[in-house]
Amino acid sequence: MHLTERLALYTQLTRLNRPIGILLLLWPTLWGVWIAGSGHPAWHIVLIFALGTVLMRSAGCAVNDYADRDFDKHVKRTQERPVTSGRIAPGEALWLAAILALISLLLILPLNMLTLLLSIPAVFLAASYPFTKRFLAIPQAYLGIAFGFGIPMAFAAQQGSVPLVAWLLLIANVFWAIAYDTEYAMVDRDDDIHLGIHSAALLFGKYDVAAVMACYAITLALLATVGQMISSGWVYYAGLLLAAGIALYHYSLIKHRQRESCFKAFLHNNWLGAAVFAGIALDNLVRS
Numbered sequence: 469m470h471l472t473e474r475l476a477l478y479t480q481l482t483r484l485n486r487p488i489g490i491l492l493l494l495w496p497t498l499w500g501v502w503i504a505g506s507g508h509p510a511w512h513i514v515l516i517f518a519l520g521t522v523l524m525r526s527a528g529c530a531v532n533d534y535a536d537r538d539f540d541k542h543v544k545r546t547q548e549r550p551v552t553s554g555r556i557a558p559g560e561a562l563w564l565a566a567i568l569a570l571i572s573l574l575l576i577l578p579l580n581m582l583t584l585l586l587s588i589p590a591v592f593l594a595a596s597y598p599f600t601k602r603f604l605a606i607p608q609a610y611l612g613i614a615f616g617f618g619i620p621m622a623f624a625a626q627q628g629s630v631p632l633v634a635w636l637l638l639i640a641n642v643f644w645a646i647a648y649d650t651e652y653a654m655v656d657r658d659d660d661i662h663l664g665i666h667s668a669a670l671l672f673g674k675y676d677v678a679a680v681m682a683c684y685a686i687t688l689a690l691l692a693t694v695g696q697m698i699s700s701g702w703v704y705y706a707g708l709l710l711a712a713g714i715a716l717y718h719y720s721l722i723k724h725r726q727r728e729s730c731f732k733a734f735l736h737n738n739w740l741g742a743a744v745f746a747g748i749a750l751d752n753l754v755r756s
Contacts, residue, residue: 477550478564481529481533481561483525484526490521492645492738493521493524494741495738495742495745496616496618496641497518497618498514498518498745499619499637499745499748500619500620500634500637501514503637503698504626504634507753507756508752508756516579517618517621517622519572519575521618523568523571524572524590524594527564527568527572528598530562530565530568531562531598533549533550580625582629583624583625589617590618590621593613601665602666606666608646608649609642609668612641612645612649615641615645616637616645619637620638632697636690636693637690637691640694643684643690644684644737646668647715648734649668650672651680651733652734654722655727655730655734657670677719680719681719685715688715691711692708695708700748701751702751703747704748705747706747707743707745707747708744710747711744714743718736718737721733721736
């Protein structure tokens with residue numbers, strides 16, 4: 469196999485050709501970076517966490533395809549993924565994930581010891597999440613912790629501690645992840661039933677739409693509480709109001725539970741995360 473073909477397979481394996489996962493991981497990380505840095509984080513911190521997001525998301529995708537290789541072959545949408553189709557060996561996927569995680573670790577070596585210690589559970593969460601669909605009734609909650617662990621790390625890197633506001637941000641991200649990944653699970657509901665995989669869409673059943681909207685509401689309420697704790701101005705809350713409008717738009721997409729519309733809502737969560745970040749960043753610019 470030519471190098472270009474191999475690189476194309478690696479791109480597919482790590483989902484670099486589908487950046488929505490990176491964005492859903494990046495936004496909450498940037499929330500934490502900006503709030504921990506009082507609106508003016510050092511640019512080397514921004515760069516380290518942004519690159520780390522890309523690397524760890526890519527590593528997680530490689531582990532996910534390794535873990536799901538026997539399931540993916542039974543789902544039309546995933547049958548051609550590199551591992552399940554046999555174009556990349558399972559062991560090779562794990563080696564690639566390990567290399568990406570190691571590079572991510574090297575990025576944070578210049579940071580303090582607390583950040584380095586927090587990287588241990590961060591790596592464990594990213595590596596173990598793909599296996600939780602086998603035994604957790606709501607693996608989306610675990611995903612939210614994994615996707616949000618850059619938040620306490622951002623506070624550790626800039627403040628040398630992890631205050632309560634960081635954990636509230638992490639909890640807000642957990643509820644957001646439950647919301648958007650339930651929308652994603654609504655797309656694969658029939659396949660998950662057939663394969664015996666757990667998901668929030670199956671757990672919530674006929675109340676799935678209500679549960680998604682409740683999770684959005686809890687997310688925004690927690691973010692509003694964070695705003696109070698850090699004495700944010702009106703621009704911060706304007707960002708939350710815009711995010712609330714986006715969540716209502718998602719309701720219009722998912723209320724009839726059509727696959728294409730649910731997937732569209734999932735993808736559109738990028739803009740919800742961006743709205744919250746814009747409120748955080750612009751609020752600090754206005755008040756500085």
